[in-house]
Amino acid sequence: MTDQLETLFADLLASQDIASASLPPVHLWNPQLSGCMDMIIDREGRWIHEGGEIKRPAMVKLFASILVLEEGDYFLVTPVEKWRIQVEVAPLFVIAAERQTRDGFQAIKLTTRTGDVVIVDREHPISMQVFPGSADPLPLVLVRRNLQALLSRNLFYEIVDWAAEASDSESQFLSISSMGENFILGSV
Incomplete structure (x- = not known):
């Protein structure tokens, strides 16, 4: 799953200028569910992947920009992928x-x-x-x-x-x- 995370991050960086103030148009993206990712956003907003905290601020900021809430579940969404993640309190x-x-x-x-x-x-x-x-x-x-x-x-x-x-x-x-x-x- 770590390779999946790195690939997702690299694909997003290639398709988006993260220095831009605008957020990606996630409301327009509706891919099929790709699965569940071993990722949790803890109570203090730390992103934990496979038991380890993601320390790269650019990665966390980018993932937060593609986060959506649908019917009580949180997902990381791109134009072609949709991964369910867990959130303890708020993302x-x-x-x-x-x-x-x-x-x-x-x-x-x-x-x-x-x-x-x-x-x-x-x-x-x-x-x-x-x-x-x-x-x-x-x-x-x-x-x-x-x-x-x-x-x-x-x-x-x-x-x-x-x-x-x-x-x-x-x-x-x-x-x-x-x-x-x-x-x-x-x-x-």
């Missing part, structure tokens, strides 16, 4: 957060381990989701297409520090504002 992992002001609004800028940059807004919401094996809901942000990123614990606590207490008729909660939208982070 992307947020490693940096910054508060900015844009158009008169507070803007929360998030950066993933694979270089995706997103401003939290209506199209890129932060949400708290429950996962099996986790005692508490986990903070995720929608990055692109239907792919989410898990916020690192330290960054989540930093964002909680930026949050404000709010309430409705039934409860009190922490809320963060970004681009004029409010996102609930949890109960007070």
Whole structure:
């Protein structure tokens, strides 16, 4: 399978300029399933192939760019191949957060381990989701297409520090504002 991974990487590099800011048109590709690859994206966004972490950042970034989620399963897709992989929580992992002001609004800028940059807004919401094996809901942000990123614990606590207490008729909660939208982070 390691040869398969190297071949897939080489084919992708030959067909794509990875320095380009645009993502491949994976939504247009619909090859038949090639099989299951012994690859897992762990909770912290590390890509593990056949038990070893992929250390080449260019390879990880390229694979992340061809990742799709279909009916609950994750796949690496090219125009001619489709490989099922496993994802523990979310396929992307947020490693940096910054508060900015844009158009008169507070803007929360998030950066993933694979270089995706997103401003939290209506199209890129932060949400708290429950996962099996986790005692508490986990903070995720929608990055692109239907792919989410898990916020690192330290960054989540930093964002909680930026949050404000709010309430409705039934409860009190922490809320963060970004681009004029409010996102609930949890109960007070």
